Amino acid sequence: MLRNLIKFNTLRPRGGLMTRSSRRMMSGGKMTSDSKDVPYETSIHRGDDVTGGYSELPAEVDAVVIGAGSLGCSTAYHLAKFGAGKVLLLEKHKVTSGTTWHTAGILYSFRGSESETLMQMQTRDLIRDELPAENGGESAGWIQCGTLHTNKTADETKNNRRITSMIKAFGVEVMEVNRNEIPDIHPLVNCDDIYAAEFTPECGTMDPATYCMAFVKAGKKYGADLYEGCDVTNILTEEDNLGLKRVCGVETNMGTVKTKQVFNCAGAWCNYIGDMVGLEVPQLVYEHAYVVTEGIEGILGRPQVKDALTVYIKPQGDAVQFGGYESTPHLVKNIPKDFHFGLYDIDWDIFGQHIEAAVNRIPAIGEAGIRSTVCGPETFTPDTRPIMGESPQLRGFFYGSGFNSGGMMMGGGAGRQIALTALRGYPEFDIFNCDVKRFQPTLSNYNKWVKETSHESFARRFQLVFPYDQPLGGRNQKFGPLHQQHLDSNALMGCRFGYERPAYYLHGTRKDDFDVKNYDFYGSYGHEKNDPYPYLDEVLNDCSYNYAEKSHNLVGQECLTCRTSCAVIDSSYMAKLALTGRDALQLATLAFTRNVAKAKKGQFVYMLMLNSNGGIENDGVATVVTSPSGDDEVYLTVSSASAVYVRSLLQRLAQDRGMQCLVEDRTDDIALVSVQGPNSLDVMKEVTHNCDVTNLKYARWEKAGIAGAEAMIGRLSFVGELGFEVHCDKNDASKIYDVIMEAVEKRGGCLAGYRAMESLSNEVGFHHWPHTISIHENPVEARLMQFCNQKSKKYIGSAKLAELRAEKPKKILTCVTMESDVPMFSHEVLWKDGQIVGDIRSAAYSHSLDTNMGWAYVKSEDCSDDVIESGKYQVERMAVKYNAAVTASSAFDPTLSRIRGKYDVTEQGKLLDRLAKLKSAEQ
Secondary structure, eight states: OHHHHHHTTOSOOTTOOSOHHHHHHHHTTTTOOOOBOOSOTTOGGGSOOSSOOOSSOOSBOSEEEEOOSHHHHHHHHHHHHTTOOSEEEEESSSTTTTTGGGOOOEEOSOOSSHHHHHHHHHHHHIIIIIHHHHTTTOOOSEEEOOEEEEESSHHHHHHHHHHHHHHHTTTOOOEEEOGGGHHHHOTTSOOTTOOEEEEETTOEEEOHHHHHHHHHHHHHHHTEEEEETOOEEEEEEEEOTTSOEEEEEEEETTEEEEOSOEEEOOGGGHHHHHHTTTOOOOOEEEEEEEEEESOOTTOTTOOEEEETTTEEEEEETTEEEEEEOOSSOOBOSSOOTTOOSOOOOOOHHHHHHHHHHHHHHSGGGGGSOEEEEEEEEEEEOTTSOOEEEEOSSEETEEEEEOOTTOHHHHHHHHHHHHHHHHHHSSOSSOOGGGBGGGSOSOOSOHHHHHHHHHHHHHHTTTSOOOTTOOOOTTOSSOOOTTHHHHHHTTEEEEEETTEEEEEEEOOSSOOTTOSOOOOOGGGOTTOOOOOSOHHHHHHHHTOOSSOOHHHHHHHHHHHHHHHHSOEEEEOTTSEEEEEESTTHHHHHHHHBSSOGGGSOTTBOEEEEEEOTTSOEEEEEEEEEEEOTTSOEEEEEEEOGGGHHHHHHHHHHHHHHTTOOOEEEEOGGGEEEEEEESTTHHHHHHHHEESOOGGGOOTTBEEEEEETTEEEEEEOOOSSSSSEEEEEEEGGGHHHHHHHHHHHHHHTTOEEOOHHHHHHHHHHTTOOOTTTTSOTTOOTTTTTOGGGSOSSOOOSTTHHHHHHHHTSOOSEEEEEEEESSSSOOOSOOEEEETTEEEEEEEEEEEETTTTEEEEEEEEEOSOOOHHHHHOSOEEEEETTEEEEEEEESSOSSSTTOTGGGTOOOHHHHHHHHHHHHHHHHHHO
């Protein structure tokens, strides 16, 4: 993690980045060059026009793709191949002329998430197999060479093997390598400081021009035409009867074309296209550099090297190219519209650290001269993930950009997923972490947020990733109404999806100056570094691949206090949506797997939202309420991450069916305070008025008075306890919270953060979309058929669900406990009898059972419980296997009796003993 390095002064400020040896090499002339050029012989900028050239656009087409880089070419090809109809690929200059032409051309076998890894695997299959087959056997620019991933420390090894263990579940070949084996793979590598390594043989290199033209040639067969020299000047839109906008055409220097779908694949220039329709693309452009050496004896045919936290080294014929990421990149504030086939002068003061790292890893580089430098623009996003999917504000406008210098790697697979989403409404696998709808719609300062978070994603591009780390950029943008109360209660604030919320609560007096401070850009660009920084110190204590002793204890106390007394969880960050209008109930009937319109008055209904293939698009809790005007509305709560996603999903469905219904986001207007645990009923009896909470049944709600304000009281629990949710106006939240906390503290209760909430809900098997459920799973596999109306054929996905019920599932959700005191964080590989059968989708420590617990889908020809629970299971974590047990349901309260207020005295005594031990250990 970059902050660790800064904290301990192992990164130096700009101007002093190079060692004496690297300065000596540069002063001798070998390691500098005035030549700026890419290392590809087939680069289009050296040739003539690659298309015959069209002078006029057709009057109407089915789809328009803007930008002929790797993603745009892939998107156009896949749209045409999958039957979109007539597709136009518009390029202002020439194919690859934006950022694709100067790419490093590396394709690794994995990335930091499942979705990105799968897209990179699809890119590999396209360039290696599919495109050559489409084009009569012509190469698409692929050379397979493998990658050696070198680690200098134990933590670097854990960081890499956390991911390489995950990708084994996807069929990626990985070999763990010790230092003595490295010379057999790459004899030029210096092994003196290497702790361990991994080798992924299916990685390779890509020629950008050959690759992109392979898409263009293949796409033409299916109806995709490339227009070069075509400058898009405007996107035309129209409004429907609800006042919602849709794309209807594109204006260019070659004329106007009607279309209902536009794909913004303009890369670093995407915001120019977004500006035409009033949409901002949350990305920034930075200069990124690599250099190409003169020839190096013995390098030909050797694998790529990715040295953890420092530099990548790619063979390029008899030479190499190398580069990396730094904390002081040059921001390209306003990239010129006509900038094409352009490069910048390299900043040697910044780049010097990469020379040092490259020479350290392959000493022969230090004896070679530099043939050329490549420094060009690259886009970076707030969370290091690309931006894909349909705009929630404008129907028919699709995003495809912000690949954080990984566009060539992911572009092939990403174009495929974008095309499938546009044509059928969903991709092949869950890509929510790349969907534009993951971003919060309202932030206090959008420009500040984008600037800070995008810089941090660049600066941390090659850094360690810890499960409980927190960002420093883009903070304090979105608060709940009880934010100050949490600060006063000594909360360690975390940031999830732009929302500040308590991770857990520290004990003792709050430290002075413990606030999250303004972003300091890690001391770069003349910013004074935040030092001392008590908040950062506390976060760093959590940065571990094992259990951080302090926070593990504190979270455990919150969990066990909830199980034995009561806890208050501020869930105001949960998304609160409302379906309003004449057809609100009709939309709910169509979208939800349970008929909320037929529910009893004052009843909450847990339901799913499916796509036409039966994949789970989301889950939530819904009820019918009466609006101030007396009309029926559907009030819906879903996860905070999916607020924009679900709103867009429902609104799009209403538009497509011609329903008079608007989906409103009321998250910022409503506070949600959850009181959970055995003593929660006593608390609510004390604080409520005009409401018989004693006889309130589970999943029912009533209006009540609390502290002189009106609230909706629902008997609900997301943590498997007797519990209640209080929904109230944000302006009443503080006084309601105060009286609740007074009653809770009388009974020895506590505040609990989202870390405790995740652990508690994980214990009882409550789902977290898109982890334990996603579009890649259906209700049969997820054991959720009881929440699907099996008689109704009216809701989306019901027809497919009827088919699935008649078939045997190929995988089934199971509970996994691991016999070890090392943590599971999710995506660990699950083995059964020596075969990989799945991976952990969600995990957290169970303080109630004092063990690791996770949830995984086990693949099997026979998914009966007896078969699933038999056999020898192991969980592979960071390349080490641990014995595990698999059961059909959670070992903790499998019948959910606690929710009904039924508690076993003996079990409660055990929980109290565990709580006492944690409190004793803290002292």
